[in-house]
Amino acid sequence: MRHHNSVRKFGRNKNQRRALMAGLATSFVRHGQITTTAAKAKELRPLVEKLITKATAPTLANRRLIMARLMNQEPETNILINDIAPKYIGRTGGYTRIIKLPQRKSDGAPLAVIQLV
Numbered sequence: 001m002r003h004h005n006s007v008r009k010f011g012r013n014k015n016q017r018r019a020l021m022a023g024l025a026t027s028f029v030r031h032g033q034i035t036t037t038a039a040k041a042k043e044l045r046p047l048v049e050k051l052i053t054k055a056t057a058p059t060l061a062n063r064r065l066i067m068a069r070l071m072n073q074e075p076e077t078n079i080l081i082n083d084i085a086p087k088y089i090g091r092t093g094g095y096t097r098i099i100k101l102p103q104r105k106s107d108g109a110p111l112a113v114i115q116l117v
Contacts (some may be wrong), residue, residue, distance in 0.1 A: 033115030055085035
């Protein structure tokens with residue numbers, strides 16, 4: 001039984017899942033929206049929202065934490081802190097939206113777009 005097991009594993013081990021989420025988060029910060037499978041978008045949302053919340057108070061510790069979560073990508077960290085976070089200073093969450101798309105033709109996977117509000 002999978003009671004209280006809410007992590008989606010995507011057929012990968014822990015390090016591969018962490019790298020997948022970091023790559024998706026980096027692309028999301030760089031482009032402002034990405035198209036991916038619905039499950040990956042739902043798993044990405046809490047990670048990105050926590051990063052944006054950290055970026056609204058840009059202390060040195062928060063900057064280092066954001067850089068660690070984004071695979072040490074300094075340009076994306078600067079984009080998140082300098083461009084994205086100031087728009088959401090008065091907001092207490094809900095920075096992203098997920099819009100469902102039709103299924104992918106090749107394998108029938110449900111697709112979704114995750115974007116900033």
